[in-house]
Amino acid sequence: MKTSKNSENEHVNLEQGILYGVLKQIRANEDQISEKPTLVSVWYCDINPKDTQKIVALIRDHLTDPDPVSLTHIKRFMKVNECIRSILCSLEYIDEGKLINLIHEHCPGVEIRSVGLIEVPRYAPQTKDITQAWSSKYWPLAWKGNPNHQFLNTVEFDISREEEIVSTLLDELEQCIKKSKDSSDCSGVSATLIAENINDSIKLKTIHANTGSKTPYDHSVMKAISSIANNELHRRKHSSQEDGEGYLCHNMIVYTTHEPCVMCCMALVHSRIGRLVYLQGTPPTGGLESNYQLGDRDGLNWKFQIWKWIGQNEVHRLESLVGKESKAINY
Ligand SMILES: [Zn+2]
Structure with missing residues (x-):
């Protein structure tokens, strides 16, 4: 399929x-x-806002495929105090040691202020209202229209x-x-x-x-x-x-x-x-x-x-x- x-x-x-x-x-x-989502642990890192593009490239080139957890419904970046917090990939995909090595290898010079795990909804929410509720409770999520219609049209x-x-x-x-x-x-x-x-x-x-x-x-x-x-x-x-x-x-x-x-x-x-x-x-x-x-x-x-x-x-x-x-x- x-x-x-x-x-x-x-x-x-x-x-x-x-x-x-x-x-x-x-x-x-x-x-x-x-109203209660299935949660999944994902890695985040906090960076200086000026390094955002380097993290975008890291995610695009090294951390998207084949992550077993689809994160397309997750917004990748959020401002936290003076930092940008970025969602990198799932814990199922990679352990901390390998992640740190990847960051050092592909983002030399990027100042990583912290790396950690947070829980986010594993599956895209089914309605716009739930998207808003989960976004304020867990992490900002993207609403791209009824995910089931998208699924039926593409499966x-x-x-x-x-x-x-x-x-x-x-x-x-x-x-x-x-x-x-x-x-x-x-x-x-x-x-x-x-x-x-x-x-x-x-x-x-x-x-x-x-x-x-x-x-x-x-x-x-x-x-x-x-x-x-x-x-x-x-x-x-x-x-x-x-x-x-x-x-x-x-x-x-x-x-x-x-x-x-x-x-x-x-x-x-x-x-x-x-x-x-x-x-x-x-x-x-x-x-x-x-x-x-x-x-x-x-x-x-x-x-x-x-x-x-x-x-x-x-x-x-x-x-x-x-x-x-x-x-x-x-x-
Ligand atoms: Zn049975």
Whole structure:
């Protein structure tokens, strides 16, 4: 998935948050938006105002990419007493020793009066009012219009590849139902596939089904996460390369037939996945559209994209396998 400023936007329905007529964005409503932001630690330095341009160049040339935390909604400079305080980059990106070395190497002669950490909102605020409130409470933020509209206009999917993957997911579910002893009881039956975007191409990593066990650890999402975790730990143990990411499903893509339960959603948050796609909502117990909007909640330490697949072919196929409405149990 990439973003592009010049995308054709015929496939975007901003009003309803639908792309290509098949992917519906699931996110907190305006009135569910928290006034309390998720915070992230960032490095600042205090400098003499005359050195501002040198710090601008340092940020532009050495500290922007690939900072894992996007700071485009953060204003970089603020006057503090006689100094200019500048936000440099996130703590996740670089430690203090490396930062000091970079400053000395690329900004010789700049008088650094102090370097330290402060907490700022990790994600762009959703409204202008919240932007103002957070700006006075934490740090000046930039309001550039509805960030979600910008996101919908620029996010890109290889939609035929997405269709293929959803079909693979449904194939797996169908096979498991055929194999299971009691194929008439479909309550709790689900399948989950985890994939990874490597060089703009989506590669399947694992696929698991639950044929109806009520044990939470048998939920297909939990089985798929465990499988990735086990493989990844094994790989890292036998690989001489250091791996920078501590999170085992970092930025992976999860496709699942049903809206996951609260426990599975929290496991997805803690695994730091990048995106989730599911087909059928599971009221009243699901952890996304049914309750809590886990994965799109300010105040938790991670957010991921949530999409509901509403393409009619796939939705009807799933309904023919497991019925139209989920039973009131956890998936
Ligand atoms: Zn679950």
